[in-house]
Amino acid sequence: MRYAVLVTGPAGAGKSTFSTAFATHLRMARRTAHIVNLDPAATGDAFEYEPAIDIRELVTLEDVMSEMGMGPNGGLVYCFEYLLQNMDWLEDELGGYDEDYLIIDCPGQIELYTHHPFLPILARNLQRMGIRTCAAYLIDSQFMEDRYKFFSGVLSAMSAMVNLEIPWINIMSKMDLVSPSPSSEGASEPRNGRRTRKDISRYLDPDPLLLATARDGRVENGRFHELNRALVQLIEDHPLVSFLPLDLTSTESLEVVVSHIDFTMQYGEDEEPKEPNDLDGGDFPEVE
Ligand SMILES: Nc1nc2c(ncn2[C@@H]2O[C@H](COP(=O)(O)OP(=O)(O)OP(=O)(O)O)[C@@H](O)[C@H]2O)c(=O)[nH]1
Numbered sequence: 001m002r003y004a005v006l007v008t009g010p011a012g013a014g015k016s017t018f019s020t021a022f023a024t025h026l027r028m029a030r031r032t033a034h035i036v037n038l039d040p041a042a043t044g045d046a047f048e049y050e051p052a053i054d055i056r057e058l059v060t061l062e063d064v065m066s067e068m069g070m071g072p073n074g075g076l077v078y079c080f081e082y083l084l085q086n087m088d089w090l091e092d093e094l095g096g097y098d099e100d101y102l103i104i105d106c107p108g109q110i111e112l113y114t115h116h117p118f119l120p121i122l123a124r125n126l127q128r129m130g131i132r133t134c135a136a137y138l139i140d141s142q143f144m145e146d147r148y149k150f151f152s153g154v155l156s157a158m159s160a161m162v163n164l165e166i167p168w169i170n171i172m173s174k175m176d177l178v179s180p181s182p183s184s185e186g187a188s189e190p191r192n193g194r195r196t197r198k199d200i201s202r203y204l205d206p207d208p209l210l211l212a213t214a215r216d217g218r219v220e221n222g223r224f225h226e227l228n229r230a231l232v233q234l235i236e237d238h239p240l241v242s243f244l245p246l247d248l249t250s251t252e253s254l255e256v257v258v259s260h261i262d263f264t265m266q267y268g269e270d271e272e273p274k275e276p277n278d279l280d281g282g283d284f285p286e287v288e
């Protein structure tokens with residue numbers, strides 16, 4: 001059995017850093033892990049490890065921009081359409097890695113997650129190749145600085161999620177930047193840019209009151225209040241929106257995240273009897 005984790009999320013969320021730390025962690029545990037770079041705009045030595053598979057061998061953003069006269073955003077979308085049309089390239093590359101864990105570092109362009117079918121198509125292709133796949137969606141802990149920014153982050157995570165038919169976990173990255181301040185324990189708002197444990201947990205497991213009330217605890221007025229309440233209800237009703245904190249300065253924190261990913265993919269539970277045939281594959285003769 002092969003496993004793949006799609007590491008996704010907005011620009012600068014810490015995807016590449018997490019991918020590297022994740023690979024190192026698996027290797028230390030004597031598990032085989034390979035990084036797959038799917039960011040056609042990644043610069044030369046962005047990785048501590050040479051990626052085992054690299055989209056830049058198929059297409060680079062730089063070439064697309066200079067040869068097609070495209071800007072960076074259109075260029076990235078073009079690169080992905082090109083990849084989707086050349087799935088056999090990826091399949092050939094992946095063919096060499098059996099029984100392994102593939103950590104797929106995705107680019108940070110939000111369009112790819114919200115309204116482009118790139119991720120669902122990629123996930124379906126990986127599954128068709130017999131690779132057990134899950135996704136991790138990272139949001140930078142700085143999103144917790146502002147509740148509106150935070151909820152817009154939650155909504156973009158949800159909009160990416162609804163399109164995907166694979167198991168999914170949300171990760172709040174860079175938690176080392178918001179370690180709770182012991183001196184302000186009990187207060188509900190940050191002091192000196194630090195946050196209390198209670199405050200942090202309200203974001204990790206989104207608390208509806210966070211959005212429905214203003215900083216000083218007043219209920220906000222008018223139309224936006226109604227809109228916010230509707231969003232709160234949506235988030236409350238949606239069981240998948242909670243975040244696992246990730247602090248890369250703590251091995252324990254990384255271990256917890258890795259074990260969630262293992263659990264999500266049922267890592268190591270591949271000894272079960274296999275399906276006699278791939279039921280939704282095209283292996284059956286046409287029934288008249
Ligand atoms: N403090 C802190 N900084 C981090 C952490 N992870 C990443 N960073 C920093 O955040 C910036 C972006 O990290 P990347 O890993 O390149 O993020 P990315 O999501 O791959 O970015 P794109 O590929 O451009 O979308 C870099 O300056 C990192 O050093 C973390 O856990 N803690």
Ligand SMILES: [Mg+2]
Nearest residue numbers: 015016039106
């Ligand atoms: Mg990156």
